[in-house]
Amino acid sequence: MNEEMMATGELVSTPATIKQDMRELRDNPAYGFDRLLDVTAVDRGETFEIVYRLNSLKTGRDLVVKVALPIASPNLPSLADLWESALFGEREVQDMFGIVFEGHPDPRPLLAPEDGFGFFPLRKSYVLPGRSGQPSGR
Amino acid sequence: MAPMKLEPIGVTPSGTERYCLNLGPQHPSTHGVLRVMLELDGETVVQATPMLGYLHRGIEKLAEARTYPQFIPYTDRLDYVSSMCNNLAYCQSVEKLVGVEVPERAEYIRVMMAELNRIASHMLFIGATALDLGGMTGMMYTFRDREYILDLFNLASGSRLTYSYVRIGGVMNDISVEFIDLLRKFLAELPGMMTEYDNLINGNEIFQARLKGVAVVPVERLVSLGVTGPVLRAAGLKDDLRIKKPYGIYNRFQFEIPTGTVGDNWERYMMRVLEIKESANIIAQALEGLPEGPVMAKIPKVIKPPVGEVYHANETPRGELGFYIVSDGTTKPYRLHIRRPTFYNLGSIDALCRGVKIADVAAVLAVLDPCMGEADA
Numbered sequence: 157m158n159e160e161m162m163a164t165g166e167l168v169s170t171p172a173t174i175k176q177d178m179r180e181l182r183d184n185p186a187y188g189f190d191r192l193l194d195v196t197a198v199d200r201g202e203t204f205e206i207v208y209r210l211n212s213l214k215t216g217r218d219l220v221v222k223v224a225l226p227i228a229s230p231n232l233p234s235l236a237d238l239w240e241s242a243l244f245g246e247r248e249v250q251d252m253f254g255i256v257f258e259g260h261p262d263p264r265p266l267l268a269p270e271d272g273f274g275f276f277p278l279r280k281s282y283v284l285p286g287r288s289g290q291p292s293g294r
Numbered sequence: 295m296a297p298m299k300l301e302p303i304g305v306t307p308s309g310t311e312r313y314c315l316n317l318g319p320q321h322p323s324t325h326g327v328l329r330v331m332l333e334l335d336g337e338t339v340v341q342a343t344p345m346l347g348y349l350h351r352g353i354e355k356l357a358e359a360r361t362y363p364q365f366i367p368y369t370d371r372l373d374y375v376s377s378m379c380n381n382l383a384y385c386q387s388v389e390k391l392v393g394v395e396v397p398e399r400a401e402y403i404r405v406m407m408a409e410l411n412r413i414a415s416h417m418l419f420i421g422a423t424a425l426d427l428g429g430m431t432g433m434m435y436t437f438r439d440r441e442y443i444l445d446l447f448n449l450a451s452g453s454r455l456t457y458s459y460v461r462i463g464g465v466m467n468d469i470s471v472e473f474i475d476l477l478r479k480f481l482a483e484l485p486g487m488m489t490e491y492d493n494l495i496n497g498n499e500i501f502q503a504r505l506k507g508v509a510v511v512p513v514e515r516l517v518s519l520g521v522t523g524p525v526l527r528a529a530g531l532k533d534d535l536r537i538k539k540p541y542g543i544y545n546r547f548q549f550e551i552p553t554g555t556v557g558d559n560w561e562r563y564m565m566r567v568l569e570i571k572e573s574a575n576i577i578a579q580a581l582e583g584l585p586e587g588p589v590m591a592k593i594p595k596v597i598k599p600p601v602g603e604v605y606h607a608n609e610t611p612r613g614e615l616g617f618y619i620v621s622d623g624t625t626k627p628y629r630l631h632i633r634r635p636t637f638y639n640l641g642s643i644d645a646l647c648r649g650v651k652i653a654d655v656a657a658v659l660a661v662l663d664p665c666m667g668e669a670d671a
Binding site for chain 2: 190191192193194196198199207209213216220239240241243244245248252265266267268269277278282284
């Protein structure tokens with residue numbers, strides 16, 4: 157975390173250090189990112205890219221934090237104890253990508269039915285029904 | 295997955311038994327298909343758990359199978375009471391990605407349409423809040439006046455609710471002289487309409503008593519919850535993207551951002567009433583400065599953005615609506631994510647409802663102004 161991060165507005169972190177980095181970004185007054193506006197993910201084929209969007213109300217600055225995650229073991233610590241907005245944002249990513257946020261206080265499906273969709277719709281491996289040549293995606 | 299608890303759950307210190315009550319998804323006060331599990335101690339809410347997804351259509355996945363212009367009608371169906379604002383946010387995101395310069399006249403028309411839609415959305419909000427609190431008549435007046443705006447949109451785009459009027463590079467077609475005449479007439483009549491709401495709804499003693507001092511939450515908590523829009527501004531923060539990060543030509547207009555002090559339901563409600571007046575102010579300025587010229591930029595027939603990504607956010611009537619588009623250089627987005635304000639605002643239901651009486655839950659939901667099409671995507 158340095159000047160470069162502030163210049164480009166982007167920070168690349170790792171699953172092992174994300175919690176520590178985010179805590180620093182929130183609590184260090186030099187950064188002061190007091191809200192997490194959005195959590196989402198992108199399926200990059202080999203990896204998942206988790207995209208956090210931070211904003212500071214005090215300075216008006218934005219920061220994008222990205223974490224690459226192997227598809228085989230998509231586990232990541234939850235940030236719900238840092239920002240409450242992660243409670244909803246992480247549950248959506250969990251439903252859509254099957255990413256496990258460890259330590260999330262309420263990991264039930266949010267947009268999916270109570271027992272889940274049975275598949276992860278926003279993964280590239282899930283093909284829309286009607287576009288796969290098969291009658292249904294299930 | 296634990297089974298839903300429907301039987302009494304434990305005894306409270308006051309000796310009464312706590313129980314669960316299911317609100318929705320088919321309930322008139324939930325403005326769509328929102329379901330909330332309420333845990334109650336007598337009449338007081340102990341916990342409120344929102345359950346979403348009843349209107350989930352997988353819009354983000356559908357976007358990956360549509361070309362960039364083909365996705366515009368889907369944005370209409372996100373927040374279907376402010377479709378113009380959604381069209382605008384999406385088209386500006388794609389324009390940012392491709393690097394398109396929009397003609398001046400189109401920029402002014404876009405601002406007029408977005409602000410008209412904000413007024414229409416807030417009118418619906420005022421009526422729906424009155425209705426939720428038992429004031430059936432209030433709804434009739436705001437819906438009557440909202441129809442005026444929908445007629446204007448119908449004239450411009452040929453559609454009352456799902457416009458797809460804002461296009462990548464400009465707007466669908468130019469506005470007519472008739473449209474401008476009718477818009478001027480509407481702006482002249484708006485103060486009278488607002489006085490009518492003031493007399494009928496806002497000034498009503500019972501209406502005020504039902505909202506004042508209810509569901510006050512510290513502003514730090516709302517910030518942590520990711521709440522945006524009028525709900526956050528009611529708590530005293532001047533957080534509006536039209537001022538903070540002016541998109542389009544918003545930096546050319548003079549307008550105020552109303553903010554509250556206490557952050558109770560009453561101020562959340564009044565934010566919308568005050569915003570209508572400011573939006574009318576912006577429209578009047580845009581009408582004044584409306585230049586002649588084309589309404590559509592020269593853009594290629596096939597839109598193929600370069601490899602890269604963009605995030606662009608607009609201030610819709612409900613808060614920060616952002617489009618995150620990842621492009622792989624083809625005609626379709628590789629990934630499109632929508633940061634929906636209603637989705638994150640609904641996350642605050644538990645914080646807002648705790649400690650309020652069950653009769654006020656309808657009021658809390660009403661002033662959050664949720665639109666489930668947007669929350670569930």
